[in-house]
Amino acid sequence: MRDAASPTPSQPFVWRAWLKTSRPFTLTATVAPVFVGTALAAYQGTFHIWIFLATFLSCLFLQIGTNYFNEYFDYRYGLDHAGSLGASTVIFKKEMTPGQVLGGAIGCFIIAALLGIILMFWVGPEIILFGVAGILIAYFYSARPFKFSNRGLGDVMVFLxxxxxxxxxSYYVHIHHWSWSAIAASIPIGFLEVAILNMNNTRDYEDDLAVNKKTLPVRFGVLFGQRFHASLLLGSYIAVTLFVVLGLLPWLALLVWITFPLAFTNLRAVLHATRRQAYMVGIKKTSKLLLIFGLVFALSLLLAILF
Structure with a gap:
């Protein structure tokens, strides 16, 4: 029986509502790490196309499911409203019911889990640890009792x-052993992943403060959010350079610096931002930067095979 307080759809349910709630512009957050991890494995001599596709789709559905859960729990816990800039507001606009959003989240997690089981048979039982860790972080990012995003731990969880x-x-499913090079490659990608979240939290400072959602900008202020963003963007390039010097990444990885003008324009705009709409643009620009940075990073690793 539907909760009387729950909105009911005012129009036929269409695919556009599903797409909107998946937050497609954020899905670069899956493309970049999977491509970089896979390219590093190829650089070291191993690549399996079906393992790559299963890994990519599993991670993609995990992220989409996370976005659905975030939409659902922020509505359920009263953290979003009809005017929230951060929400897709499909529930408030009666484009989807809470049950549909929750069902979409569960469905995406089931697909991700099934693909993970396939990978487990191809790779080994230990791969289930990656999947379980990812699912737990993704679910409890928004859900009780942990609600990582509400406790200022969202940035740490996104990085992990x-x-x-x-x-x-994405590296391990091809080459089944610990690799410091893979850890090194994950750090600059992780910085840019966190930068997207930080832009989201800086934009939502006023709304989050009103509901006592203790993100880092709420704890330390908008100026901190701006400077943290600059540190994350600069840190991604510094990290790649450092790991090249240490011999953990091939020298061609320095090609990521050709994307630096995008980063510089991005951080300059954020540091001078005075309106919330500027942070909305910043989120999309940071997502685009992550995609281009990740693709150039992956391509540089593949080119290193030839040298």
């Missing part, structure tokens, strides 16, 4: 899940 686990995991 989208940076470390996805990049190293």
């Amino acid at each position: 899940a989208m940076g470390l686990l996805m990049t190293w995991g």
Whole structure:
């Protein structure tokens, strides 16, 4: 029986509502780590197309499911409203019911889990650890009792899940051993993943403060959010350079510096931002930067095979 307080759809349910709630512009957060981890494995001599596709789709559905869960729990816990800039507001606009959003999240997690089981048979039982860790972080990012995003731990969780686990995991399914190079490759990707979240949190400072959602900008202020963003963007390039010097990454990885003008324009705009709409643009520009940075990074690793 539907909760009387729950909105009912006012129009036929269409695919556009599903797409909107998946937050497609954020899905670069899956493309970059999977491509970089896979390219590093190829650089070291191993690549399996079916393992790559299963890994990519599993990670993609995991992220989409996370976005659905975030939409659902922020509505359920009263953290979003009809005017929230951060929400897709499909529930408030009656384009989807809470049950549909929750069902979409569960469905995506089931697909991700099934693909993970296939990988487990191809790779080995230990791969289930990556999947379980990813699912737990993704679910409890928004859900009780942990609600990582509400406790200022969202940045750490995103770095671990989208940076470390996805990049190293995408490497591990091809080459089944610990690799400091894979860890090194995950760090700059993780910085840019966190930068997207930080832009989101900086934009939502006023809304989050009103509901006592203790993100880092709420704890330390908008100026901190701006400077943290600059540190994350600069840190991604510095990290690649450092790991090249240490011999953990091939010298061609320095090609990521050709994307630096995008980063510089991005951080300059954020440091001078005075309106929330500027942070909305910043989120999309950071997502685009992550995609281009990740693709150039992956391509540089593949080119290193020839040298």
